[in-house]
Amino acid sequence: MDRPLRRLFLFFALLFVALILQLTYVQVWAAPDLKTNPANTRAVAEQMKLERGVIVSADGVELAVNRQEGEFFLREYPQGDLVSPWLGYNHQRYGRAGVERVYNEELSGQSGLLGITGYWNELLGKTRRGADLKLSINMGMQRVAVEALGQRKGAVVALDPRTGAVLAMTTYPRYDPNRLAELWSDINSNDDKPLLNRAIQGLYPPGSVFKTVVAAAGLETQAVVPETTFVDTGSVAAGGFVVNNYGGNVYGEHDFTRAFASSINTTFAKLGVSLGADTLATYASEFGFGKDLPWPLGGSKSSFPDAGDLDKAHVAQVAYGQGEVLATPLQMALVASAVANGGNIMRPYLVAQVLTYHGQVLDETEPSVWLRPISAETADTLRSLMVKVVESGTGTQAALSGVKVAGKTGTAEVAQGEPHAWFTAFAPADDPRVVVAVLVENAGTGGSVAAPIARKVIAAGLGL
Structure with a gap:
């Protein structure tokens, strides 16, 4: 064989080997990921020949059929x-998203014993059927949360602090999954991003709801007690940056209980500087900042800046939830749940049970502790501070007749537009069963905008 033919033979031989390696990779190594990739519409179309499991709420309302x-x-x-x-959604053309994507193996009957049973049914000529999902969502609360938020861009999350069960979660704008083919182009070109779940994916400056974390750090380290006295003149300088109270208010001499109830920025700036960047960063991390959300639905990671990057001016800013602190509404609900649950943050969950179509339980979520950022004693003290917010502070519009509510307002300043309105709360304060976090974008103050929304959701959760 002359040299040109030998080279040509080697070239095609190498191509053949490369083709074999690529096919082996696709068929063996990449197959599981390709099969479950939500963009793989061929796999979706094939699985749509199977009878998918239904999804129902905790109170038996059908969500997906x-x-x-x-x-x-x-x-x-x-x-x-x-x-x-x-x-x-689960769509032949657009793939999958949300619970439909994350629990696809269960819903399509491919997981564990259900998968073996499904293949056996196929051999017998029977229709293969997936598992059903029973969620933790209470549709009564869900409807109230949707109505209370209305057509205001933002999010609402409600949890049971004792278990981590998500009781309600909504965001606006939304989309109708029954009309994907009709609206897909408009949904994806909409600047307001209807596909974005703001409750777990939206990152926002938390403003004064972050003062719960700072107060926890101060109480745990004994830098303050509720009776610690401060003097406010309306502003305070920190590293060349001047901190002002919202609305230009001046509070004079006051204790820490009043500072928390009235959300006094200058006092929290002083406390933050005295604690230092390292302590603030440590407690932010203990509450979950910088950590992935501990559930399969994913979401954005809330963030607190590296302590080494914070000078005195920036420490003062992050101490009242401004600067480079960013949080999801779910993260702030988890912060409040630590106070409500004696210092423990439970792992949040949305799927309570996986069931056969005969109703047999295949899998059930067991509540478990995710983090323990503070002691039970500190949680009790913070609970009392948060009750004062609703009784006589900035959160009075969250008050409910006959029920003691604990809360914290937040009014987060942003570069453009009105501030973001925040409110976190739980009730009954003495035996918490519901935790709520509300975020409304560019809406004004937390006390006037977000607190009334939280009040309605809490009332629904308590059956009032």
Whole structure:
């Protein structure tokens, strides 16, 4: 064989080997990821020949069901956009999102014993059916949360602090998963991002709701007690940066209980500087900042700047939730839940049970502790401080007749537009069963905008 032919032979031989290696990679190593990739619509179309499991709320409301057309089982969503931000969709053309994506193996009958049973049914000529999901969502609370938020850009999250169960979660704007084919182009070109679940993906300066973390650090380290006295003149300088109280208010001599209830920026700036960047960063981390959310639905990681990057001016700013602190509404709900649950933050969850179509429980979520940022004693003290916020401070619009509510307002200044309105709360304060976090973008003060929303959701959760 002459040299040119030998080179040509070697070239094609190498191409053949490369092709074999690529096919081996795709068929063996990459196959599981490709199969579950939500963008792999061929896999979605194939699985739509299977009867997918239904999804129901904790109170038995159907959220996702099937409609058979020929050989395909098409998904329908009876609640429309009420639950779409986290329920997601299963669509032949657009793939999957939300619970439909994360729990696809269970819903399509591919996981564990259900998968073996499904293949056996196929051999017998029976229709293969996936597992059903029972969620932790209370649709009564969900509807109230959606109505209370209205058409204001933002998010609402409600948890049971004792277990971590998500009781309600909504965001606006939303989309109707029944109309994806009709609206897909508009949804994706909309600057308000209807596909974004702001409750777990939106990152916002928390403003004064972050003072709960700073107060916890001060109480745990004994830098302050509720009776510690401060003097406010309306402003304080820190490293060349001047901190002012919201609205230009001047409070004079006051104790730490009043500082928390009235959300006095200057006092928290002083406390933050005295604690130092390292202590603030440590406690932010203990509450979950900088950590991935501990559940399969994912979400954005809330952040606190590196202590080494904070000079005195920046320490003063982060101490009242401004500067480079960013948080999701779910993260701030978890912060409040630590206070409500004796210092423990439970792992949040949305799926309570995985069931066969006969109702047999295949898997059930067992509540577990995620973090313990503070002691029970500090939690009790913070609880009393938060009660004062609602009784006589900035959060009086969250008050409920006959029920003691604990809360914290936040009015987070942003570069453009009105401040973001925040409120975190739990009730009953003496035996908390519901924790709520509310965020409304560019809406004004937390006490006037977010607190009334939280009050309605808490009332629904307590059956009032």
